Amino acid sequence: MTIQTLGLKLLEQRGERGIREVAREIGISHATLSRVERGFLPDLDTFSKVCRWLDVDPGEILKVRARGGSAETPSAAVHFKKDSTVSLGTAQALARLILAAQRAVLASHDRN
Secondary structure, eight states: OOHHHHHHHHHHHHTTSOHHHHHHHHTSOHHHHHHHHTTOOOOHHHHHHHHHHHTOOHHHHHTOOOTTOOOSSOOOOOOOOSOTTSOHHHHHHHHHHHHHHHHHHHHHHHHO
């Protein structure tokens, strides 16, 4: 599942109910709910509330394994808010930095 499919799932689950009613039920503003439904990346608190309301495992969206799961090859999924301030080159450099940090942590754990 992706952030975009999370938005579609929200729309589907909300059905004919009003956006204000559902937003109140979730505990977020109607404007925030509208943004999430349109595929914008929510903040962590909103993300948690939406996942709880939908009864969706946040790890499924974030592509995170449960503790104890093995990762043969480190990988990272980085989500940026819809904004043109981050260039493709910057995003790729950040992804490489995250992967390098993850490899260093894994190597450190292997030595201990």
